[in-house]
Amino acid sequence: MLSSKRALEFLQSIDFERTAGSPEEQKAMDLILSALRQAGYDPQVEEFDLLTFERGDGWIEFEGQRHPARPFSLTKPFDVEGKIAFVESVKFAREKDVKDKIVLTYSPILPKELLKLMSYGAKGFIRISGPMRGISTNHLPYKAVEMGKVLPAVSISYETGYKLFRSMAKFVRIHGEYKQKKSTGHNIVAVYGNRRHEILVTAHYDTVAFSPGASDNGGGTAVLVELARSLKSLRPSLNRKVRFIWFSGEELGLVGSYEYAMKHEDMLGLIDIQINIDVVGDTFGQNRAVILGNYELKRFVLKAAKELQMSISASQGIYSSDCIPFGLRGIPSINLARVGGLPSALGHTDGDRVAWITEKGIEPVLKLAHNLILKFGFAKKMPFKREIPPRIRKKVLEYCRTKSLRCV
Numbered sequence: 001m002l003s004s005k006r007a008l009e010f011l012q013s014i015d016f017e018r019t020a021g022s023p024e025e026q027k028a029m030d031l032i033l034s035a036l037r038q039a040g041y042d043p044q045v046e047e048f049d050l051l052t053f054e055r056g057d058g059w060i061e062f063e064g065q066r067h068p069a070r071p072f073s074l075t076k077p078f079d080v081e082g083k084i085a086f087v088e089s090v091k092f093a094r095e096k097d098v099k100d101k102i103v104l105t106y107s108p109i110l111p112k113e114l115l116k117l118m119s120y121g122a123k124g125f126i127r128i129s130g131p132m133r134g135i136s137t138n139h140l141p142y143k144a145v146e147m148g149k150v151l152p153a154v155s156i157s158y159e160t161g162y163k164l165f166r167s168m169a170k171f172v173r174i175h176g177e178y179k180q181k182k183s184t185g186h187n188i189v190a191v192y193g194n195r196r197h198e199i200l201v202t203a204h205y206d207t208v209a210f211s212p213g214a215s216d217n218g219g220g221t222a223v224l225v226e227l228a229r230s231l232k233s234l235r236p237s238l239n240r241k242v243r244f245i246w247f248s249g250e251e252l253g254l255v256g257s258y259e260y261a262m263k264h265e266d267m268l269g270l271i272d273i274q275i276n277i278d279v280v281g282d283t284f285g286q287n288r289a290v291i292l293g294n295y296e297l298k299r300f301v302l303k304a305a306k307e308l309q310m311s312i313s314a315s316q317g318i319y320s321s322d323c324i325p326f327g328l329r330g331i332p333s334i335n336l337a338r339v340g341g342l343p344s345a346l347g348h349t350d351g352d353r354v355a356w357i358t359e360k361g362i363e364p365v366l367k368l369a370h371n372l373i374l375k376f377g378f379a380k381k382m383p384f385k386r387e388i389p390p391r392i393r394k395k396v397l398e399y400c401r402t403k404s405l406r407c408v
């Protein structure tokens, strides 16, 4: 039997920061592995090299006063002072506005835009966090960092940003003590059944720094554990194998799923569909399905939700998660989430806490994913064409470019 209570209990057991390549990631991995073994699986761990970071102090200083700041993950130790350039939108910033300056902005920053600031010769970067969020965690673009491109960058709270803006200070000093570190990430794989074709069911279990990642994505992690467990106890005889994967390194730039897709390139043709779960648990919120696939698939998902008398908003498009490396290779996916309340609103901060999550917040996605796995599993022929419409394929490529990811 499917139990959202058990899923919640599992989520409570991984209520800690789980950055990729850290001892806490391994602690979470051990908990996932032991739950899977208890359920009767023989889970496998696939290691991959990872560039990660060690946390350290950070602050900014203006008009003789220091304020807390959080260095971007993957920065190297820095201490720079410079003239401030307040930029409303980095997208439209010109070279002469930012050259040799420390850029201050409130807008969400895309990796592509950070790279632009670097190429324009910005000295540093300060990102003001959203209201009521404390200080958000951000990171430098992974691929660029791998190639040695690093920009001194910090996040500050909305309040500090406001003070800095109002002070009319001309100069600011930013200081960060994060270190880059080579480490190992771990993808966890558990397989149900032994048929040739497969349904891929995925969730990332790593978090950003400073966040216990309850809804992002402890919720998805716990849902996957419960899906695997209930399948083993139901023992349906399916026409497809179900491959569950808990990815690490998602938060640094989909590193774990990229590694998996590259390593198993020759097997990807056997994946009929991916179900990816990322952000689950809001007690009050809306259920979402983002279909990286055709209209037929979207209609199928809506029908499956209707059978459960579950309201859901479904759209065709891309989802910023581990569906991308598979989408690039032509594999359609269904991305399930529940958003709109706390703690998903506080994602990527220390406010994304299990304390806000109830069984009710877990149940819809758990049930729908279970329903879909059985439907696809029992189907003789898949009920949709395995294709990604050109306009969505274009979006996947565009996503890889703006996020500075590998586009292969």
Ligand SMILES: [Zn+2]
Residues within 6 Å of the ligand: 204, 216, 217, 250, 278, 279, 321
């Ligand atoms: Zn996530």
